[in-house]
Amino acid sequence: MSWMAWTLPTAIFVILIVSCIAVLTVMDVRSPPVTRKGFLPIPTDRGDRFYIAMLGLLAINLTWWGVTDASPLIGLTLSLIWLGVTMRWG
CATH class of the missing domain: 1.20.5 (Single alpha-helices involved in coiled-coils or other helix-helix interfaces)
Incomplete structure (x- = not known):
């Protein structure tokens, strides 16, 4: 590497x-994959929800790092919650 x-x-x-x-x-x-409509404003399947969740992870982590000096683990935890919610109910 x-x-x-x-x-x-x-x-x-x-x-x-x-x-x-x-x-x-x-x-x-x-x-x-089955397309369904959850809380996201568009019909999505697993791959779409994963992609949207990854964009959210990026935004949450970059915002957390830029706005606060608190532990990055809190931002990571928030990101993983977003991932779970998006994949389950998105």
Whole structure:
């Protein structure tokens, strides 16, 4: 990994995102996605909700880091709550 000068947290983040996409691919092959309408204003399937949740994770974390000096773990916790809510009820 030295050829990209990645840090360990960056590598873990990328590995987790790729793993999530692989899991979504396997889920789509085994069980085709069903489009439904939740609290989001558009009909979405699993992949759409995952993409929207990832954008939300980015926005929440960047906002948390930019606005407060509190622990980044609080921002991460809020992000994971957003991910769960979006994937379940989005």
